[in-house]
Amino acid sequence: MATATDVRAEIETANEGFMTAFNQGDAAAMAGLYTTDGQLLPPHSDFLTGPDAIKAFWQGVFDMGVKEVKLATVETEAHGDAATEVGKFTMFLEGGQVADAGKYIVAWKNEQSTWKLHRDIWNSSQPATG
Amino acid sequence: MATATDVRAEIETANEGFMTAFNQGDAAAMAGLYTTDGQLLPPHSDFLTGPDAIKAFWQGVFDMGVKEVKLATVETEAHGDAATEVGKFTMFLEGGQVADAGKYIVAWKNEQSTWKLHRDIWNSSQPATG
Numbered sequence: 318m319a320t321a322t323d324v325r326a327e328i329e330t331a332n333e334g335f336m337t338a339f340n341q342g343d344a345a346a347m348a349g350l351y352t353t354d355g356q357l358l359p360p361h362s363d364f365l366t367g368p369d370a371i372k373a374f375w376q377g378v379f380d381m382g383v384k385e386v387k388l389a390t391v392e393t394e395a396h397g398d399a400a401t402e403v404g405k406f407t408m409f410l411e412g413g414q415v416a417d418a419g420k421y422i423v424a425w426k427n428e429q430s431t432w433k434l435h436r437d438i439w440n441s442s443q444p445a446t447g
Numbered sequence: 448m449a450t451a452t453d454v455r456a457e458i459e460t461a462n463e464g465f466m467t468a469f470n471q472g473d474a475a476a477m478a479g480l481y482t483t484d485g486q487l488l489p490p491h492s493d494f495l496t497g498p499d500a501i502k503a504f505w506q507g508v509f510d511m512g513v514k515e516v517k518l519a520t521v522e523t524e525a526h527g528d529a530a531t532e533v534g535k536f537t538m539f540l541e542g543g544q545v546a547d548a549g550k551y552i553v554a555w556k557n558e559q560s561t562w563k564l565h566r567d568i569w570n571s572s573q574p575a576t577g
Contacts, residue, residue: 360570396526438552440490440570
């Protein structure tokens, strides 16, 4: 049985994989980090469900010129094969300009010893525009 | 031991209390629905922690003229005294005009047989402005 400390470390390792795939602009690899019925809950969008929709979403982010993401886990809470993570993100354009910075909650599922994102919601902490 | 069905029903009942407090514009009652170290993760804001910050946030929403909220639970997953809920919300101005509509994830904690909001993040599903 994994301890709480183990799970946090495992999720931080999974986030390293998320950052690597993101920073390579590899939307297919991003989609593979989610459960097969995984869902994104992006700002200004309805729920996006499943690998094709998730891949298309992240491809759209890359197509807008977002080049890099940094994730920082704030806390995790694990119950067996499920875990909830609260974290902060920063996304960068070419040259290191901040595209957005905010916070997220991810519901993770452990599938065959791999933590996968199952539900992924975030929002910006920057002032509203418009 | 509560079943998954029980927990969903209990959380939907807790959401009825949330809607009642909201629709009465009672920010103090809203704050009392959260754990004592509860956190809001609102769009365009940093983390807001604790009853005073939570009360002030919801008071600010009421002061902007938001009169009513409707919550609809999409799914819940419970592990003992912890549960995660995915849902949809709609907020209304006076006269029923939609102020915002979107989705949320709440991490709930059961404290002395009462489900309390512990982490509360949401975002708009409406198109971005500006």
